[in-house]
Amino acid sequence: MTPIRLAIVGCGAAARGCHVPALPPLVGDLQLTALIDRDPRQARAALDLYRELGGADADRVVIATDPAEAADAFDAAVVVVPHTLHAQSVEPLLAAGKHVLLEKPMSTSAEDARRLAARAVTPVLAMAHPRRLFPAYAWVKRLIDGGDLGEVVRVDWAEGHPYAWEPVTWSMFDRRLAGGGVLTDTGSHVFDTLLWWLGPDVEVVRYEDNSLGGVETDASSHLRFGSVDVHCECSRLRDLGISCKVTGTKATVTIGTDFPAGECSLITADGVELHRGDVDGVAPAQDEWELLFTEQLVNFAAAIRGTAQVHSGPEDGVRVVELIQDCYGGGTADERSAPQPWTNARRRCGGRPLARRPYRGRQPARAAS
Ligand SMILES: NC(=O)c1ccc[n+]([C@@H]2O[C@H](COP(=O)([O-])OP(=O)(O)OC[C@H]3O[C@@H](n4cnc5c(N)ncnc54)[C@H](O)[C@@H]3O)[C@@H](O)[C@H]2O)c1
The missing domain is CATH 3.30.360.10 (Dihydrodipicolinate Reductase; domain 2)
Incomplete structure (x- = not known):
């Protein structure tokens, strides 16, 4: 079985805390081949961790700042960038035929989420919902x-x-x-x-x-x-x-x-x-914590090979978003705003405005009698 060549796009805390440690046991199934982050220091830190954990072929991993630069080096990607960049990162990957395992939430707009789901007909789009x-x-x-x-x-x-x-x-x-x-x-x-x-x-x-x-x-x-x-x-x-x-x-x-x-x-x-x-x-x-993410990747690889359904798919991501x-x-801005002593005084007393008293500064502590 030829391993699926895997990129990680976004090499920050979740990539290093969840996905990189999950890779070493996957020999033969998935092979890390690219680490992509617009900040190369993060990609290098992820590579150091991968090497430290005994990951295979660490010297051959391509470091890049954009997926397009490393497009020939991978078939599938785990996307671990900040939330508002999910849709814009995943769309070109799917368009290029790359399979994607996407961190939660799928996107920050329902419209973007639905568009991604509609695109993910041939390449696999799996959602990282490890819970x-x-x-x-x-x-x-x-x-x-x-x-x-x-x-x-x-x-x-x-x-x-x-x-x-x-x-x-x-x-x-x-x-x-x-x-x-x-x-x-x-x-x-x-x-x-x-x-x-x-x-x-x-x-x-x-x-x-x-x-x-x-x-x-x-x-x-x-x-x-x-x-x-x-x-x-x-x-x-x-x-x-x-x-x-x-x-x-x-x-x-x-x-x-x-x-x-x-x-x-x-x-x-x-x-x-x-x-x-x-x-x-x-x-x-x-x-085990690391095994959650190993299982997620094993399942992703099986879905790419057509031998399993993903644990969580695009329709699940869309519903969450x-x-x-x-x-x-929903509701009005006032209804959505949680009561706070300095902003929502009216709502804290059942709709009646609280009597406002001028702030007189901190009063001196009274001596105990
Ligand atoms: N599954 C979990 O339990 C879990 C836990 C934490 C975070 N997350 C998810 O992981 C994602 C990332 O969170 P994080 O805590 O790692 O954030 P982070 O800020 O630590 O890392 C984000 C990384 O993305 C890089 N980046 C930003 N824009 C980029 C771009 N256009 N292309 C490539 N790289 C880019 C940044 O340089 C940074 O290294 C979020 O979706 C978050 O919700 C999941």
Whole structure:
């Protein structure tokens, strides 16, 4: 079997933290042949890492600043550039017949996402939605599909902690590169999971965030999937924990949403505990972080060879982007704006304006009597 020649386009934090470490075990299936970044230092750092990890044929990897420069060196690409550059990076690759595994979210506009999906008829376009391979997420999917929860009636998702990812550019904090904040970033994983578990019939009941024209750090969404009420809270600042509870008429399942999922539980409506603790990674789910991305690439290669369906395809990417856009675009600007003491005083007191008092500066501390 001739290995598929693979490029990585965008060699920053996610390329080095997720995709490069996944490559060395793939000998014979996929071969890294090009590292492309408009900042050559990032491509060189990715090559150093690949070499350090024992990657094959490191000396033959082409370094380039643009995919067109290295077009003869690869057949398929993992695209790991900032969000607003996804569509413009992927379109010429697909047009040149290159297969693409694209990081989330598919794009920052539903129109672009739909156009990419329409283009991806012959080359494979796969979405990087690795949470589908988290053991606990796959377990919940099996429980829902198998009817173990009865009819699902409600989902509560809370995922918040001080921001800890370290992108090498401002890609996550500058709206021109990020497109949005925590909803675009973390929310694209959350929404893909919900669509995977509950199906595509979804409407936005209420959404609010604190973007104020920048990138939001906090986003709160109330969605309805068919008859299932879903409440999601995501934050890059507040410690909200990392948990998801899916309540059904027969049982309730709770998982941690990070990797690994931590303690999971399954409790019947009568209070009988059926499960508590870890969940085994049933294939294609994986127990090790690097193996998630190896499995994603193995699946991508199999889809290119026509021997498997992708774990997540363009239609999944489009649905996620549409739902994010429905959140950002729904209601009035005032309804979307989360209450904050200095901007939304009227909404914090049930519509009545708060009495305004002039700010008199910090008062001296009173001595304890
Ligand atoms: N799957 C996951 O768990 C996960 C985790 C983090 C990030 N991501 C995704 O990965 C993508 C990148 O995020 P990141 O954290 O690596 O960002 P980053 O800023 O660290 O890296 C982006 C890289 O892209 C390069 N770049 C920018 N424009 C380019 C262009 N036109 N052509 C080639 N290279 C270009 C930058 O120089 C930089 O090296 C985003 O889509 C993000 O959502 C996924």
